[in-house]
Amino acid sequence: MPGTCVVGLQWGDEAKGKIVDLLGDKFDFVVRYNGGANAGHTVVANGKTFKLSLLPTGVIRPNVRSVIGNGVVIYPPRFLEEVGQLRAGGIELSGSLVLSDHAHVIFPYHMEEERLAESGAEGKIGTTGRGIGPCYQDKVGRRFGIRVGELLHPAHLRDRLRYVVPFKNRLMAAFANGHASALKPLDPEAISDEYLGYAESIRPYVTDTSRLLQDAFRDGKRVLFEAAQGSLLDVDHGTYPYVTSSSSLPSGIWGGAGVPAKNIQRIIGVVKAYTTRVGKGPFPTELDDGPEGLGERIRKIGREYGTVTGRPRRVGWFDAVAVRYTAALAGADEITVMLLDVLSGLPELNLCTAYDIDNERTTHFPSDSFQLERCRPIYETIPGWREDITAARTLSDLPTAARQYLDRIEELVGLRVTVVSVGPDRVQTILV
Numbered sequence: 001m002p003g004t005c006v007v008g009l010q011w012g013d014e015a016k017g018k019i020v021d022l023l024g025d026k027f028d029f030v031v032r033y034n035g036g037a038n039a040g041h042t043v044v045a046n047g048k049t050f051k052l053s054l055l056p057t058g059v060i061r062p063n064v065r066s067v068i069g070n071g072v073v074i075y076p077p078r079f080l081e082e083v084g085q086l087r088a089g090g091i092e093l094s095g096s097l098v099l100s101d102h103a104h105v106i107f108p109y110h111m112e113e114e115r116l117a118e119s120g121a122e123g124k125i126g127t128t129g130r131g132i133g134p135c136y137q138d139k140v141g142r143r144f145g146i147r148v149g150e151l152l153h154p155a156h157l158r159d160r161l162r163y164v165v166p167f168k169n170r171l172m173a174a175f176a177n178g179h180a181s182a183l184k185p186l187d188p189e190a191i192s193d194e195y196l197g198y199a200e201s202i203r204p205y206v207t208d209t210s211r212l213l214q215d216a217f218r219d220g221k222r223v224l225f226e227a228a229q230g231s232l233l234d235v236d237h238g239t240y241p242y243v244t245s246s247s248s249l250p251s252g253i254w255g256g257a258g259v260p261a262k263n264i265q266r267i268i269g270v271v272k273a274y275t276t277r278v279g280k281g282p283f284p285t286e287l288d289d290g291p292e293g294l295g296e297r298i299r300k301i302g303r304e305y306g307t308v309t310g311r312p313r314r315v316g317w318f319d320a321v322a323v324r325y326t327a328a329l330a331g332a333d334e335i336t337v338m339l340l341d342v343l344s345g346l347p348e349l350n351l352c353t354a355y356d357i358d359n360e361r362t363t364h365f366p367s368d369s370f371q372l373e374r375c376r377p378i379y380e381t382i383p384g385w386r387e388d389i390t391a392a393r394t395l396s397d398l399p400t401a402a403r404q405y406l407d408r409i410e411e412l413v414g415l416r417v418t419v420v421s422v423g424p425d426r427v428q429t430i431l432v
């Protein structure tokens with residue numbers, strides 16, 4: 001049975017959760033393979049609204065097992081808080097949620113390292129402040145990384161933290177020197193006590209998730225992988241260094257869930273009908289046109305504020321150069337276009353079809369930030385539509401201009417549009 005991946009093809013926040021929701025009960029497993037509590041999604045179940053960052057969006061589905069793979073970084077209090085939030089709302093996850101013993105753990109010094117790094121005058125990434133980058137740094141650096149499985153062995157954990165924390169204290173003192181408030185040194189024993197407390201609550205969820213998933217594929221189970229963040233934030237292929245620290249493309253599944261790529265047979269690329277980005281970094285089609293401008297209008301109508309940090313998202317036109325690039329890297333089979341209704345009422349719409357870089361036209365996406373900074377968008381302008389489209393349920397319910405807009409996105413990206421979302425509600429969807 002096929003594995004399916006739902007992946008955002010822009011800079012995140014493409015409304016992937018709605019696509020996962022629409023796929024509904026077609027899956028036995030939902031899996032997260034990258035990122036951590038830097039993601040944010042709002043899910044509605046039992047008539048209640050839950051704000052989740054770490055658990056997969058599919059977690060609320062009955063009869064679905066949720067897996068947090070080894071490629072995810074875990075902040076234990078956040079994990080327990082989300083599990084508790086769902087339990088208080090009548091959703092019991094014990095038995096249905098599992099957490100990889102190989103996932104790396106975020107400690108207070110990771111958050112502090114990030115705060116210090118981001119408070120410097122230079123070198124800011126505009127991160128979510130959740131300790132994601134420093135935790136992944138320790139993972140690949142190997143000396144200081146601590147995995148979920150290690151939390152379950154008290155003497156071992158204490159030993160590890162007695163080694164790691166004094167080093168981190170020295171590192172943070174050096175980091176703080178001159179550009180940020182000095183930190184009170186952290187105490188390894190206090191951190192051990194705190195994390196051993198979490199460990200007892202986490203223990204029932206911990207398992208070897210790669211084996212679980214390999215068995216699932218062998219038994220013909222249907223498995224859905226949810227990418228966190230967007231492909232342009234992928235650490236290798238995104239707009240480096242303004243990216244996250246994990247592999248958000250489907251290529252991250254093999255490493256981040258222990259599932260060979262040959263098991264993934266359908267890749268659904270999710271895009272917004274326009275583009276948004278949170279944090280720093282180049283954004284060629286950005287509408288940076290002031291409080292009365294189109295950018296602000298789209299931000300307000302689309303409620304474009306970060307779920308995790310509340311920061312206003314940067315807003316711009318649809319960038320077909322960027323999406324063609326990520327669709328190819330992701331191996332997307334189809335695209336779903338979200339938030340089309342947000343563009344209603346604009347007299348004209350711009351689609352970026354190429355870039356001008358130093359007076360040369362290119363349709364190639366230079367993902368290095370220093371090169372992308374120099375790109376100016378080349379637009380094709382097409383007519384907008386005035387009608388409210390939130391009640392459209394088929395393509396023929398859409399105004400001609402909206403259909404032309406979708407057709408042009410299909411042509412430019414080179415993939416069929418299979419779903420169009422015209423509002424936040426599940427029914428506000430056109431299945432093409």
Ligand code: IMP
Nearest residue numbers: 012013038039126127128243244278279
């Ligand atoms: P980090 O993942 O917290 O290290 O942040 C690195 C960059 O990725 C920043 O620009 C963040 O705003 C961005 N980012 C991280 N997670 C998300 C997300 O879920 N949606 C959109 N942007 C994100």
